[in-house]
Amino acid sequence: MKTLTPNASLAALFEETGWSRGQFIRATARVGAEAGIPVSYDDSAVPKWFAGSMPRPPVRPLILEALSRKLGRHVTAYAAGFTESPDLSGRAPDTVAGLVDLGSADMDPSRRSVLGAGLFSAAAVIPGWPDVRDRLERVQSDPHMRIGRPEVSAIISMTEHISDLDDKFGGRMARPMAAAFLVNTIVPALKATAPDEVKNALRSAAADHLYLTGYMAMDERQDGLAQQYYTKALELAGSAGDHLTYCTTLRGMSVQAVDLGHGPLAVRLADAAASASPQAGPRMLAFLVGQQAHAAAQTGDRAGALLRMKEAESAMDKAESRAKAFGSYDPSSLNYHVGQVRYELGDVAGSIESMELADRLREPVYRRTRVRYNAMIAERKLEVGRLEEACVDWHRVLDDYPHVQSGRCDDRVRIMISAITPHRKNVHGRELYERAVPLLKAA
Structure with a gap:
């Protein structure tokens, strides 16, 4: 029978996190849920790993990512005791x-x-x-x-x-x-x-x-x-x-991180995008700083978020013409960011006002954006007790929804159905529910 060698490296990392065994397993399972990989272990597996039993190969990257997120640095397979030597190829x-x-x-x-x-890494190395x-x-x-x-x-x-x-x-x-x-x-x-x-x-x-x-x-x-x-x-x-595309891509990665709730990573990516853009013009500056504001607000940095938002608004005022390339940043986009910052900082009513202005300013061609952002408006109206208004906005969402093929739009309709389910005794809530469920099934 093979003698197991205790995994002191993994045990040391675990000790550094301050987690309980259950928290370790739950953090790993959350990463697995994002990647579509089920984690079947319970907390009894943790001491077995420390004793030298190896987790299943598909689970090892999930453990490394969970540790990386908690510790705020990239944890390699070697550092966690999953391989006998580091990859020093340098290729x-x-x-x-x-x-x-x-x-x-x-x-x-x-x-x-x-x-x-594939696994989204919140500890990804950003070149x-x-x-x-x-x-x-x-x-x-x-x-x-x-x-x-x-x-x-x-x-x-x-x-x-x-x-x-x-x-x-x-x-x-x-x-x-x-x-x-x-x-x-x-x-x-x-x-x-x-x-x-x-x-x-x-x-x-x-x-x-x-x-x-x-x-x-x-x-x-x-x-x-x-x-x-x-x-x-x-x-x-x-x-x-190409500084423009480099910065735009970093910013896009920050948008993704915000969307997934990884605020500190979103801030790091947004700051990297801004610092990599030499002599940005006013529209590009608003594009970058608006995302910095949103990311900062998600981390609770109120002063930083408001300062960045003010900078973005000032830069947009100086911008002379609307860019035509995909990914362009316009007054509608700016007001969306104002709405997101307000919401993250607790001003739900103000966020609704800004998001509605963004909708009025948005070009009609952006149908998917209209579905997602109008759904957010409805969710926030329901949050402050404006049920009938929320139903009106959600019906507008359902007008566009059959014409888009988008996982994020599917998510917003699922949220709609979940949010309106407790209100089915209300005639408006019931009509919306009965319309939404078949459309989501069809999608």
Whole structure:
């Protein structure tokens, strides 16, 4: 019979957390729920792990992530005693090969569910701008293929087209198309022969496409997958010297972290985005600082959130024209952030007022955004006792909902049904419930 070697490393990390055994298991289970991986252990497993019994392989990354979140640093498999030696290879990631693997799996329906179970890490290492500039490997050029500005323009146009579809119909429909375009068009172009200027423009366009694809994965609640796309976008944007896309991607990662309730990480990402943007114009400044304000408010930093929000409002006042590129920041977006900051700081009525102004200012094309944000307005109206008004807003949500394919919109309708269930004796509540349930089932 094999003699077990006690895992002193894991025991020391556990001691550092201050957790009970039950808290350790529950934290691991929460991470598993995010990744779609059930955790069947109870607290009796913890002393067995300390004694040298190894957790099942799928559970080990969940334990590492739970420890990383609690301790505020990246905990490796070696540090937790799950491997006998650290990975000291120091090899830079093969960006292009990684894109092929990532995109191929995402465009294959038989593999997408497995890929979507990837783990969102709240302790992810965020590469700094100086570190990421040289990380793109030198791929072997294809001597039979050359690219130029027309190919770059075509990639930019296709990304904009997919972005339009995403705004109107949600990420569930458009993301397989984006993944296929990545594998079949963008990756071969990245391997082609071209002058340095064209290669940098191509890497920048590819980074934009990856950012959009990551956003669509996040919209489907495949947060670990979205994080993989975002990280690849950072690598390509950094190698291209593209500060705009680099900062936009970091900000998008902060939005994702806020959405998942990881306030400290959201602050760190938002601050990194702002610091990596040299000489930002007023609209870009509002775009970045507005997210800093939201993240700060979620952590309870009232003074910081209000200061950042004031900076964002001042910057928006100076902005002269509305940007046309996807991810643009406009007065509607600004008022959304004002509403979120107000809500996080306890001003529910004020948040409703700001969110309603954002809705009035929003362009009609953003249907998915309209579904999500109007649902938030209704939820908050119910929170302050305005049931009938909430039902009116929720009916507006249901008018748009059948036309979007979005995991985050599905979530908001589930919240609606749960919130209105206790009010089914009210005629308005009953009508809404009876309309919402079949629509969610159909989705």
